[in-house]
Amino acid sequence: MRGSPATAAAHLHVPVRTLRRAFAGADESFSVYVRRRRLEEAARALAASGARLSVSEAAARRHLTDSSHFIRAFEKRYGTTPARFARRPA
Secondary structure (H helix, E strand, O other), X not given: OXXXXXXXXXXXXXXXXXXXXXXXXXXXXXXXXXXXXHHHHHHHHHHOOOOOOOHHHHHHOOXXXXXXXXXXXXXXXXXXXXXXXXXXXX
């Protein structure tokens, strides 16, 4: 998912205002939701058996292009670095 509310709204065929209203009562903003989902998808890709993605590939495929920011955010959410997460036993 792209991070722009306008892009997401267009993809969902709803006005941006509708998308913003949907997130108004939520515990997280649209941008926080998108970042969280990207981290979850990167973690899933790193944990997948047989996946031989590098940490930078897993991040880039989810539009998380700043590697230092990705590593910090990942560690904050999962309590370990992406590289350690990928090496952990299944």
